[in-house]
Amino acid sequence: MTDAAPAPFRNEKALKRLKKRRAADTRFRFYGMSAIAFALAALSLLIVSILSQAISAATYHVVRYDVVLDPAVIAPAGKDKPADVARNIDGFYNLLRSNLLQTFPDVQGNRLETRELGDLLTRLAVLPVAKSVAANPTQIGQEMTIKVPLNDDLDLYLKGAVSPEARLKLGTVEQGTETAPGRVTLSGPNAFKGLQSLISAQRAEVGDAVDARSILVTSGPATGRVVSMSANSLEMDLLTGSAADYQGARPLARVIALPEAQRNVSDDQIAWTLALKDMGRISRVPHFSLLTHTDSTYPELAGALAAIVGSLLTMLVTAFIAIPVGIFASVYLEEFAPRNRLTEIIEVNINNLAAVPSIVFGLLGAAVFLGFFGLPRSAPLVGGLVLALLTLPTIIIASRAALKSVPPSIRAAALGVGASKMQSVFHHVLPVAGPGIFTGAILGMARALGETAPLLLIGMVAFVADVPGGPTDESTALPVLVYSWATHAERAWEPMTAAVIVILLMFLITMNGIVVFLRRRFERRW
């Protein structure tokens, strides 16, 4: 036994082993850290991409109209009761449209241009104005300033989302002369050299496709589309304004990458919008109507109010059913139920239910609640019931885990002083498990808030123009609104969808905040 010399601390073998172990340690730490870094990067990418899209929907452009509320137009004889005025959308629309036509008299006689100019204003956008005038009829006949959202495509153009666009300040124009009706020639020494080189640079990049690009030259309220140019002179079609507006000015040239035929907005519309902006009639304001309006087919008028209220009503129904049922079921299973084959089967099935795809619950809801019980379609009541079924397993599992974590010594202590089983559960076990149970409940609710699939199947995807007043009214929900807006073709819906996603995330963050608060506030140690 004494033959074996004690191993020295520093021999070659030991050092080698130590090195290997340290390398393994470092490797493992590196794997962990890169996993976390990857997760964080994915999360921040998601948030940044949604926020950057949504931020453009946080504001929108409104056009100011200074009009006289002509009773002959908005409240003609026989239709002058407040209710009639509120419904007279055509009257208000015509009133504002004729104001636009007066602002741009050149379009008169050209039917296409007249229609395009009218498109700056969405017909339904006057509805709130009509309602507010109807509520206050003394305004009829008075002068009034009305602000109405700009058409969504032009709003997007102003936000720079329609097409990439190169801008260039030109040299001083010495003379602008109208050579033919609508045709203007600008001249100035070397005034257009910069523009020329910009175009040739673009030609080098994309070839002759550059000829299809519109070059708009703007000075004050006037905008023209370039026809031809040399270093010293430029010929263009005047879209709006007059040749005099260019005299002595340094106009701004815009080269719009997307050809006019591929855009939803014409060069004329852009010219008018720029003119309105120059007149100070267009302003960018916070997009509160996103929270105060209901759904609409026009993105500039649409809002998420109906979906927010619908989601809240649905969550209310879910909470009222899933939380008490879930808590009582878990208390019974954990504290009172005998351990036998039956409860084992129930346990296994609850765990299985938690893994059932949510759309299956939607099918069940459609078959049972709509088909068998005949409850109304698209109602938050049915949505809430389905989501309650969906969240029940989650809540039961979380509550049971919370109850299980209560040390048995507390139960024994309560029984030891002569408390009944009920008293020991309700006086001691539940208060200790409370924060854990509520965490589970709220996380379950948060999951339900984000569910789309089951709601689609029970018809909550319907277009809802009114705020639901109760749990049996037609309604939709936030995630479903995201789904239906995302399926719209128009570009303007993209930022709107992102904005609704942000609203939904706010709700979720609030709920998770409540969870954190509850944990901090009520968590007890023993």
Place this chain on the structure above:
Amino acid sequence: METTITESRETLTAGTSMDETQGLTYPRIECKNINVSYGDKQAIFDISLPIPDRSVTALIGPSGCGKSTFLRCLNRMNDTIESCKVTGEIIMDGENINDPDIDPVLLRSRVGMVFQKPNPFPKSIFDNIAYGPRIHGLAETREDLDEMVEKSLRRAGLWEEVKDRLSSPGNSLSGGQQQRLCIARAIAVRPEVILMDEPCSALDPVATARIEELIDELRKRYCIVIVTHSMQQAARVSQRTAFFHLGELVEMGETDQIFTNPRERRTEDYITGRFG
């Protein structure tokens, strides 16, 4: 017998001490042919044991010998274990408390229990003591309750240490204090019997000494049954000792006799440290 018990209960609640020399010898609890099994496994074999009033009975024996299981029969805590089956008679006040007609909740209010690990409720010191009286409706007014809490804490020798912080949580006390709090909590429901399941095994020697003093003090009023692993402790605090081995009661008698002159070979081997 019934009248004697009632009398003693009344005198107890009145808070007057009784003459120590009287009433010591009649058995407070008489256990006859107790068998306990967990499922198929029998843990206790046919144990009969009288437990005298106003004295401390110590149950000793190696781990797994069934002494805790036996103790838990006395307030039917074994009911909470589903697979556990108890047969035999446990006579208290002329009633077999093992009878299914006996309400275990009422029984546990008369037979208090102190556990191995201090287990105060996660509530204030006051609420820890007041909980029992509250659920049993022992106090009619707030003053009654205050008085009861004070008396229980005084009897448990904890009053002077905690009187200024009754509203602080029970878990904020030290281990020994927590165990005395648990004893006070047991006393507060006015039990006649107190069961202690290795009450000092989680405590340091100083705290253990205090608890032992307290047990010695409490035996003037209560019938105490204590399970302990420490033979010195059994020798110090108990008047009678029962030695358990492999689920059987090997020997019982006066503590002095058990420790100095055991009748059974196994007892002698155990107390001299030859096994266990």
